[in-house]
Amino acid sequence: MKKIKVILSGGGTGGHIYPAIAIANELKSRYPNAEFLFVGAKDRMEMDKVPEAGYKIEGLWISGLQRSLTIKNLSFPFKVIGSLIKARGIIKRFKPDVAIGTGGYASGPLLQVAASSNIPSVIQEQNSFPGITNKLLASKVDKICVAYDGLERFFPSEKIVKTGNPVRQDLLTIDTKREQALEHFSLSKEKKTLLVLGGSLGARRINQLIEKELDFIQTHNVQVIWQCGKLYFEKYKLYDHTKNVQVHAFIKDMDLAYAAADIIISRAGAISVSELSIVGKPVIFIPSPNVAEDHQTKNAMAYVKENAAMLIKESDLDVDFENKFTQLIMSPERCEELGENIKTMALVDATKHIVDEVEKLLK
Structure with missing residues (x-):
């Protein structure tokens, strides 16, 4: 069976972490000898939750830009530059066959580097109104899996696949x-x-x-x-x-x-x-x-x-x-x-459909 390497990034909240883990679990069931690496933000909950699920994770020094004027924003450009440099090193060392982002601070630098390195890349956008990171990444990634209709307002329509969100x-x-x-x-x-x-x-x-x-x-x-x-x-x-x-x-x-x-x-x-x-x-x-x-x-x-x-x-x-x-x-x-x-609005096979799209990029 083909051995693949998969890199995933999603964190900050359970809403970003658990979908990434669900996608990894489904891929693992299809490719039992696959190698997985998660990339998260240091000091966020993914650094605990991902190892609990049995996967390796590396952390980036990254956080969100505060909406109010605060001294914390002064460090933001340095965090972005440092995270891009570290993400590039991780990608070069791990050599993934595909990169998957489910949202969160770390997914921006990782997907940016992966896509610019010609690695097949997927965004899993969970919300009806996407955040700025996924809007910026949309032109660079290969596929965007969404849970709501009408996201052609934000993403290239030819990249969108309505799959739903991974659930337990x-x-x-x-x-x-x-x-x-x-x-x-x-x-x-x-x-x-x-x-x-x-x-x-x-x-x-x-x-x-x-x-x-x-x-x-x-x-x-x-x-x-x-x-x-x-x-x-x-x-x-x-x-x-x-x-x-x-x-x-x-x-x-x-x-x-x-x-x-x-x-x-x-x-x-x-x-x-x-x-x-x-x-x-x-x-x-x-x-x-x-x-x-x-x-x-x-x-x-x-x-x-x-x-x-x-x-x-x-x-x-x-x-x-x-x-x-x-x-x-x-x-x-x-x-x-x-x-x-x-x-009637439930999409119960979301995880399988997302991984189907990932598999298309692996072929």
Whole structure:
């Protein structure tokens, strides 16, 4: 069997890291003797998560440009130049057959060097509104795998393939795990379950909302699985096992959490949105406004326009939350409608389709 070398870059958040790992795993299943190398940003979470998944990683001294005026921006040009030099050395030493970028600070320098070295290169763009790095790389790479329609506004149309975003395959069977999930989380069958997700680090505004609205939520006889994130766990753990609430810094068995949920509150990061499409439960999206180009709102709106989810902006939470939550909890028909509609938007074989495109470049 042909031995290939694959270099991947994606990091900063789980939304960039886990798709890269999923793509590597699929390639490994097709090419068992393939050699893989990840490139990430030093001191970011990929430096831990990638080795945990069994892959080697090297770090670049790179970070994002701060949107506000700050002294940190003075070092940005030096970081870019240094990262390009190191990426060139990595490419020259590793000699990859293909380069894959899933977003994050390090993917820019790596893909730039790979493409300029005539190495077949692929971008996996997760959002409905791409960031500046992928816009700049678009003219240089060979293929751009996307999850949304309409990205011809940003990328050359002949390079675009709609594949969807890689997601965990254990989500495909959550319909069979309801009883197991209720037992796992020690939940009552007689109550509805609200699952609150703010990402692995947590979402400050969502946590503030849940703390404020716990008594209101209890009036609807609802139990809560609340992932507050590791940055906020010390602050909110006092609510754990009070008022039918469970507080978690991080939920490892996400398939069971999804299976137990009747209603979900979530950020609208690209991977979260893709997972929730497969889960097929009613969702209230609360997009983070603190992201480039407000892309989470754009992600969520793509679903709201199809009557597949509800959206509340952070600035409207105090006014709209109780009303919209009541609409859902009091209307099984509305919950079913949203669940069915969001499921029609799922692209369940995204990872396989992305790797199919990679294989075309390897031939």
